[in-house]
Amino acid sequence: MLLLKDLIDHYSALCAQVPLRPIRNESDYGSAVAAVNALLDAGVSDEDHPLSDLLATLGELISDYEEKWRVPHATPAEVLRFLMSQHALGQSDLPEIGSQGVVSEILSGKRTLNVRQIKELAQRFAVSPSVFVKG
Numbered sequence: 275m276l277l278l279k280d281l282i283d284h285y286s287a288l289c290a291q292v293p294l295r296p297i298r299n300e301s302d303y304g305s306a307v308a309a310v311n312a313l314l315d316a317g318v319s320d321e322d323h324p325l326s327d328l329l330a331t332l333g334e335l336i337s338d339y340e341e342k343w344r345v346p347h348a349t350p351a352e353v354l355r356f357l358m359s360q361h362a363l364g365q366s367d368l369p370e371i372g373s374q375g376v377v378s379e380i381l382s383g384k385r386t387l388n389v390r391q392i393k394e395l396a397q398r399f400a401v402s403p404s405v406f407v408k409g
Contacts, residue, residue, distance in 0.1 A: 297339035299400040343401045350406040351381050357399050370394035
């Protein structure tokens with residue numbers, strides 16, 4: 275039986291290579307996706323591979339994170355409105371988008387978010403950029 279210290283050391287070493295923990299922000303998400311891609315490139319997708327369960331676990335962690343931030347049938351404006359409400363922000367509190375008038379046009383559907391705005395909003399709110407893309 276492994277001693278607790280040995281188990282902690284092994285887990286820490288594994289996590290240094292593969293983020294085997296709940297995904298809490300966009301940085302964690304990016305690391306997990308990069309690890310999945312590296313495992314797939316190494317042929318781990320084969321069910322008989324010794325690391326196939328690790329790949330499956332990472333996939334579930336990624337899915338959980340994406341599910342947490344996905345708003346079913348919500349438009350990007352609705353997602354933005356929700357996040358603004360959650361963070362007690364007004365239209366003038368979003369310099370990432372532009373002026374208060376531009377924010378108003380986006381929230382009313384007269385204008386759409388561009389790629390730069392989506393990246394900056396995703397970073398500000400620590401969410402996947404995909405939440406601002408109409409699916």
